[in-house]
Amino acid sequence: xxxxxxxxxxxxxxxxxxxxxxxxxxxxxxxxxxxxxxxxxxxxxxxxxxxxxxxxxxxxxxxxxxxxxxxxxxx
Amino acid sequence: xxxxxxxxxxxxxxxxxxxxxxxxxxxxxxxxxxxxxxxxxxxxxxxxxxxxxxxxxxxxxxxxxxxxxxxxxxxxxxxxxxxxxxxxxxxxxxxxxxxxxxxxxxxxxxxxxxxxxxxxxxxxxxxxxxxxxxxxxxxxxxxxxxxxxxxxxxxxxxxxxxxxxxxxxxxxxxxxxxxxxxxxxxxxxxxxxxxxxxxxxxxxxxxxxxxxxxxxxxxxxxxxxxxxxxxxxxxxxxxxxxxxxxxxxxxxxxxxxxxxxxxxxxxxxxxxxxxxxxxxxxxxxxxxxxxxxxxxxxxxxxxxxxxxxxxxxxxxxxxxxxxxxxxxxxxxxxxxxxxxxxxxxxxxxxxxxxxxxxxxxxxxxxxxxxxxxxxxxxxxxxxxxxxxxxxxxxxxxxxxxxxxxxxxxxxxxxxxxxxxxxxxxxxxxxxxxxxxxxxxxxxxxxxxxxxxxxxxxxxxxxxxxxxxxxxxxxxxxxxxxxxxxxxxxxxxxxxxxxxxxxxxxxxxxxxxxxxxxxxxxxxxxxxxxxxxxxxxxxxxxxxxxxxxxxxxxxxxxxxxxxxxxxxxxxxxxxxxxxxxxxxxxxxxxxxxxxxxxxxxxxxxxxxxxxxxxxxxxxxxxxxxxxxxxxxxxxxxxxxxxxxxxxxxxxxxxxxxxxxxxxxxxxxxxxxxxxxxxxxxxxxxxxxxxxxxxxxxxxxxxxxxxxxxxxxxxxxxxxxxxxxxxxxxxxxxxxxxxxxxxxxxxxxxxxxxxxxxxxxxxxxxxxxxxxx
Ligand code: SF4
Numbered sequence: 001x002x003x004x005x006x007x008x009x010x011x012x013x014x015x016x017x018x019x020x021x022x023x024x025x026x027x028x029x030x031x032x033x034x035x036x037x038x039x040x041x042x043x044x045x046x047x048x049x050x051x052x053x054x055x056x057x058x059x060x061x062x063x064x065x066x067x068x069x070x071x072x073x074x075x
Numbered sequence: 076x077x078x079x080x081x082x083x084x085x086x087x088x089x090x091x092x093x094x095x096x097x098x099x100x101x102x103x104x105x106x107x108x109x110x111x112x113x114x115x116x117x118x119x120x121x122x123x124x125x126x127x128x129x130x131x132x133x134x135x136x137x138x139x140x141x142x143x144x145x146x147x148x149x150x151x152x153x154x155x156x157x158x159x160x161x162x163x164x165x166x167x168x169x170x171x172x173x174x175x176x177x178x179x180x181x182x183x184x185x186x187x188x189x190x191x192x193x194x195x196x197x198x199x200x201x202x203x204x205x206x207x208x209x210x211x212x213x214x215x216x217x218x219x220x221x222x223x224x225x226x227x228x229x230x231x232x233x234x235x236x237x238x239x240x241x242x243x244x245x246x247x248x249x250x251x252x253x254x255x256x257x258x259x260x261x262x263x264x265x266x267x268x269x270x271x272x273x274x275x276x277x278x279x280x281x282x283x284x285x286x287x288x289x290x291x292x293x294x295x296x297x298x299x300x301x302x303x304x305x306x307x308x309x310x311x312x313x314x315x316x317x318x319x320x321x322x323x324x325x326x327x328x329x330x331x332x333x334x335x336x337x338x339x340x341x342x343x344x345x346x347x348x349x350x351x352x353x354x355x356x357x358x359x360x361x362x363x364x365x366x367x368x369x370x371x372x373x374x375x376x377x378x379x380x381x382x383x384x385x386x387x388x389x390x391x392x393x394x395x396x397x398x399x400x401x402x403x404x405x406x407x408x409x410x411x412x413x414x415x416x417x418x419x420x421x422x423x424x425x426x427x428x429x430x431x432x433x434x435x436x437x438x439x440x441x442x443x444x445x446x447x448x449x450x451x452x453x454x455x456x457x458x459x460x461x462x463x464x465x466x467x468x469x470x471x472x473x474x475x476x477x478x479x480x481x482x483x484x485x486x487x488x489x490x491x492x493x494x495x496x497x498x499x500x501x502x503x504x505x506x507x508x509x510x511x512x513x514x515x516x517x518x519x520x521x522x523x524x525x526x527x528x529x530x531x532x533x534x535x536x537x538x539x540x541x542x543x544x545x546x547x548x549x550x551x552x553x554x555x556x557x558x559x560x561x562x563x564x565x566x567x568x569x570x571x572x573x574x575x576x577x578x579x580x581x582x583x584x585x586x587x588x589x590x591x592x593x594x595x596x597x598x599x600x601x602x603x604x605x606x607x608x609x610x611x612x613x614x615x616x617x618x619x620x621x622x623x624x625x626x627x628x629x630x631x632x633x634x635x636x637x638x639x640x641x642x643x644x645x646x647x648x649x650x651x652x653x654x655x656x657x658x659x660x661x662x663x664x665x666x667x668x669x670x671x672x673x674x675x676x677x678x679x680x681x682x683x684x685x686x687x688x689x690x691x692x693x694x695x696x697x698x699x700x701x702x703x704x705x706x707x708x709x710x711x712x713x714x715x716x717x718x719x720x721x722x723x724x725x726x727x728x729x730x731x732x733x734x735x736x737x738x739x740x741x742x743x744x745x746x747x748x749x750x751x752x753x754x755x756x757x758x759x760x761x762x763x764x765x766x767x768x769x770x771x772x773x774x775x776x777x778x779x780x781x782x783x784x785x786x787x788x789x790x791x792x793x794x795x796x797x798x799x800x801x802x803x804x805x806x807x808x809x810x811x812x813x814x815x816x817x818x819x820x821x822x823x824x825x826x827x828x829x830x831x832x833x834x835x836x837x838x839x840x841x842x843x844x845x846x
Contacts, residue, residue, distance in 0.1 A: 001081070003081070003084050003085055004088065005088035005091055007092055007095060029085075031089070031105050032105075033096065033104065033105055035103060036096075036100045036103050038096060038100065038103070040092040040093060040096065040105065041092075042085055042088050069758075070088075070091045070161065071087060071092060071164070071165070072753055072754040072757065073088065073754075074753070
């Protein structure tokens with residue numbers, strides 16, 4: 001049951017789109033910064049398989065510039 | 076998993092991301108924060124200082140049942156105002172790694188085997204008695220740490236110095252703070268900074284001297300960035316020997332050649348005087364000039380002894396001394412362009428700019444550590460920028476209680492909780508408070524840390540008890556000292572929480588309660604004492620280091636000196652200890668007050684903390700109308716003429732690189748705790764060697780390749796990091812020391828500052844080979 005958090009950087013001008021894209025994904029909670037081009041993403045997946053699928057979805061997201069992990073927990 | 080616990084793990088994940096974001100983008104705000112950060116009624120939050128660095132952030136630990144499950148910054152703590160760094164956010168995870176030591180272990184037939192803790196404590200006491208009988212009282216020693224809780228250090232000092240009568244008490248803060256102490260003592264006559272972290276909110280200019288604060292004091296660095304963000308004119312100047320994350324976030328990065336900070340500091344003073352930027356009113360009233368011995372050696376030989384001798388000089392002689400340090404001459408030595416030296420002098424010299432200088436290991440781990448501390452004070456004193464909000468020469472401390480336990484309690488061979496063993500009045504005070512005969516307290520210091528481990532190797536010390544530190548990773552020239560600890564006839568006791576290279580050489584391992592598993596106090600960089608309650612129970616038979624020492628003391632027959640009950644011993648030890656500091660210069664807050672507040676700064680007089688010492692506006696001990704440097708007999712701060720002298724070992728044709736060592740953001744010291752936190756371990760799983768791009772290209776080394784680092788003392792193979800988070804200049808390599816599988820201290824040199832006896836981990840000569 002992995003829990004991770006990330007700082008998520010959007011491609012220039014695509015913060016809102018990135019927010020919407022992330023909100024559409026299961027197992028994700030996002031929190032956009034009000035005054036910077038940055039979002040926090042917390043993921044909470046039930047197993048490693050789902051986690052891997054989610055990672056792949058994130059990788060393929062066109063509005064996403066980069067992710068940097070800030071926390072990880074696996075049971 | 077319990078839903079509530081999961082919710083809190085998510086809350087930790089969120090907190091951690093928010094903290095990282097705040098350190099990268101000061102002032103960043105998240106509107107949805109409150110919605111997600113609601114605490115559940117099942118979690119109790121309790122305050123504690125952070126277990127890691129000397130910043131001393133206040134934390135709130137969330138407890139569910141008997142387990143700590145979450146951390147957030149304590150908004151009531153003025154140090155961090157609710158912020159934490161990545162280590163702080165993950166700190167409770169250090170309690171729960173699988174290989175936690177929960178039982179006592181005793182070596183039998185070469186193997187450590189579990190025994191009841193009573194049996195282990197009996198053996199420790201018996202071995203101490205036997206060693207004292209056979210080899211004398213100075214054959215037993217205790218080696219502690221700036222991570223000792225204040226009560227740990229206090230009872231250690233009372234038992235060894237007061238009851239047994241040996242001054243064989245040292246702590247690893249000798250390796251990180253001793254030059255700061257001797258710097259303060261020689262310049263001001265009293266230890267610890269005059270200013271406080273509020274200086275960060277007031278300063279216009281920050282100069283960081285060899286200090287990568289973005290990684291080592293991240294929360295303070297964030298406060299600096301926040302100040303700069305809120306005011307257009309604020310500038311941060313990074314003055315260092317390699318390019319780091321701090322350099323990248325600063326307005327200017329100025330690089331100097333190792334050891335030449337001595338010359339540059341003198342050149343800044345030269346420039347301040349030649350441009351008539353001296354604050355004469357301040358200097359004439361509050362400063363006196365002095366010189367000491369020169370060509371003072373490096374302490375690489377056993378039994379090295381040195382005593383400085385101060386001579387008073389006048390301003391003219393000081394000015395003449397500085398003639399050797401024109402910016403142009405110093406440019407040749409230091410590699411710092413004369414225009415940059417003049418720029419630094421102009422910042423310090425501008426009467427309209429408030430300047431704060433920060434430093435830590437870069438200046439302290441230095442064979443002339445005391446001198447470089449003196450020289451930066453000289454700059455501030457010449458321009459009178461001291462002891463007022465924003466004007467602060469600020470020596471940061473590395474460990475959470477290097478100040479509280481080692482410097483204030485005095486767990487160093489020459490120190491007592493008040494004063495020094497050499498002073499009869501100080502010994503009388505200690506004998507009176509400790510209820511021991513005056514003759515018990517030996518007026519002669521014995522061994523500073525390096526010499527203590529040399530004495531263990533020689534056989535002058537036969538029994539050593541190590542608590543809360545990992546010397547078999549951290550001692551410079553490590554091979555000698557590890558072999559020494561393993562010799563026949565040595566008995567090593569190690570109080571630990573996880574297996575380490577130090578517990579590997581132990582004859583007895585005592586399981587310690589860690590941080591919030593026991594009640595305690597830390598004292599941070601800004602004279603702030605912070606209390607924590609026992610928040611969660613310790614595992615198995617683990618007990619606090621304080622109680623371990625009390626148990627052994629009683630077995631040695633010192634029940635009278637240690638009569639306290641297990642319920643109240645921390646309060647009792649604190650109440651007794653603060654009698655040593657009962658004057659307006661250093662009065663500490665009473666126990667009850669400390670239990671309710673997120674830290675209190677001393678001197679604490681009539682219910683008020685002291686933010687700026689030596690200034691009568693803020694300091695109850697200061698007299699007069701502007702400043703009162705009451706630590707020195709002439710009531711003045713001392714400017715010292717201290718020359719440039721080269722490092723103990725410099726690169727040559729055989730060993731052409733400087734080796735510089737240090738830390739990284741994610742790992743605390745030797746990594747014995749943080750490497751057991753999965754996220755921190757994953758972030759930096761092993762140590763590496765940073766190599767300059769051109770040097771790497773010339774040697775055909777690519778990123779990730781294995782490289783052998785070789786010195787005259789040893790060698791280690793590591794992965795190359797080129798253009799990574801730190802970038803050394805040509806001719807230097809840098810290695811973090813947190814990794815017990817890559818012992819860089821087998822390569823370093825045990826040269827030290829002859830005044831402070833603090834080793835220089837930043838400079839020795841090495842060569843590189845492809846492995
Ligand atoms: S800055 Fe230091 S004291 Fe503050 S949370 Fe990080 S490690 Fe702990």
